[in-house]
Amino acid sequence: MPKDSQNIRLTDKSIKSLKPREKIYTVADGDCLYLVVHPTGLKVWQIRTRRGDGRNHKKVLGKYPALTLAQARERRDWELLNMDQSGTMERMTYQDLSEFYLDHISLDRSEPYVLKLRHRQENYMYPKLGLRLADTITPPDLMDCYTPIAKKYRSLARRIASFNARMYAYGIVMRKVRTNPALMIAENLPEPLPKQHYATLTEEQDIAAFWRNISNKPMVGADALIRFQTLTLVRPSEARRAKWSEIDLAKKIWIVPLMRMKKRREHIVPLSRQAIEILEAVAKYYPARKGLVFPGRRRFLSAQTLLSHIEACTDGLVAHGLRAMASTTLYRLKFVGTWIELQLSHIDPDQTRDSYRHYDYLPERRAMLQWYADYLDALRDGTPIPPKPDI
The missing domain is CATH 1.10.443.10 (Intergrase catalytic core)
Known part of the structure; x- marks a missing residue:
């Protein structure tokens, strides 16, 4: 068991009481789930498993409190359920696939652009679909996310839909998912309003x-x-x-x-x-x-x-x-x-x-x-x- 781990299950109260130290330390919640506390105060969920060859495997699930204790446990259960005999993760959640694709495009796109895409996913998609297995998501599931966005921000809804179509296409190529539920959805969302120019001064x-x-x-x-x-x-x-x-x-x-x-x-x-x-x-x-x-x-x-x-x-x-x-x-x-x-x-x-x-x-x-x-x-x-x- 990692250093500084405890044998009791975590609660929101106990997590909030964890103070940063000079070095990173971990606290166990049980069943392979750990909370890693950084000197800056950052708290990150992580699961740790052992591969079939005896090697340890770590996987970051998300940051606390953005990923709550209950969500972290649910995510842990999904990961362990879909682990093959060698201890590697075979099936991806929606959030895993999204981060996998963002890492890929970060090689060719600017840092601010990738950061903007990640914020959109965190704000509009992860709360509803982040913990769902990517290959179980259907077009109606995606439309349920896009429709509220389109009521206020038509162009944004289309951009997120287009991103998801590209994300799933990349997932198919990389053998992470079998189908693309995001195809053709963007075209069925409301047309964006005419683009307005940035407010400026001319006189x-x-x-x-x-x-x-x-x-x-x-x-x-x-x-x-x-x-x-x-x-x-x-x-x-x-x-x-x-x-x-x-x-x-x-x-x-x-x-x-x-x-x-x-x-x-x-x-x-x-x-x-x-x-x-x-x-x-x-x-x-x-x-x-x-x-x-x-x-x-x-x-x-x-x-x-x-x-x-x-x-x-x-x-x-x-x-x-x-x-x-x-x-x-x-x-x-x-x-x-x-x-x-x-x-x-x-x-x-x-x-x-x-x-x-x-x-x-x-x-x-x-x-x-x-x-x-x-x-x-x-x-x-x-x-x-x-x-x-x-x-």
């Missing part, structure tokens, strides 16, 4: 008021992050997860790794004088904390925190709208479209050429971003708009 007086308000805030936390994202034209998730190891202050560039990019392509961001000033101010406030430029209480700042700070500065603007605000301004003033689209990291139709354009138009994009930063400052201060760079 110079509104842009000036926003930049004036955010400039009056302390150069720390979410307010510094908003200014930095505005000046770099990156996506909110890319700015929130920025790391000091990606930034070269001497060369005045920020290289966002492909794993964090939506299009899975490394992105070179030239930094204006004002962007450098933000980084220098932030570094003094919390130097290299967690390796993140804009750390939050646990990891990076949340999207909701970013939105609430933007709303405190202006109405009718969201984090993604900062990119639209810059794009609209730069196109209106007739900057070269290629420079703008490259800075926005929009995919180029010419994929072959795209793979060789690592530093394409970097001097031009640097001049464009410096002009945009000076333009915002001029609007804020009521001074003449700077002339376009001669490039």
Whole structure:
């Protein structure tokens, strides 16, 4: 039996009383079920069995309290019931199959994208189907999950349905399930409503008021992050997860790794004088904390925190709208479209050429971003708009 295990069955009260220690320790509930307590306070359910060859086998079931004591025991019973003589798990629950597929696509998709897919599964699918064996789930079971979602979020319901169809297809290929109950369901859900553009600002007086308000805030936390994202034209998730190891202050560039990019392509961001000033101010406030430029209480700042700070500065603007605000301004003033689209990291139709354009138009994009930063400052201060760079 693992060290620190106990011979009594767990209760919710006893679980809540378990305090973190300097090292990981485990507490037994019985019948191969254990609760692993980490130094951070994280509590994870785990089953431990012995294979036919005498080797030990561990399997993580989920985190407590997201996976309750009763659910963990039910999940344990399913796992043990479907274990073959060698001690390996043959049949997968819906949650197992989902995590198996998410691990697979994480090799090719960005971390924020995979995290978003996992959150959808955790919020909408796992509570109802997570502990069910994947090959016992029927189309009506899936529709029972999708229908309430579609009443409020039609597009989201279709995305989850499409994800499940791909997940089961992969499960068939990998011999985890025999059939795909998710096929053709997405097409039978309500049509999504017409897509709405991100709320943004287009009038110079509104842009000036926003930049004036955010400039009056302390150069720390979410307010510094908003200014930095505005000046770099990156996506909110890319700015929130920025790391000091990606930034070269001497060369005045920020290289966002492909794993964090939506299009899975490394992105070179030239930094204006004002962007450098933000980084220098932030570094003094919390130097290299967690390796993140804009750390939050646990990891990076949340999207909701970013939105609430933007709303405190202006109405009718969201984090993604900062990119639209810059794009609209730069196109209106007739900057070269290629420079703008490259800075926005929009995919180029010419994929072959795209793979060789690592530093394409970097001097031009640097001049464009410096002009945009000076333009915002001029609007804020009521001074003449700077002339376009001669490039």
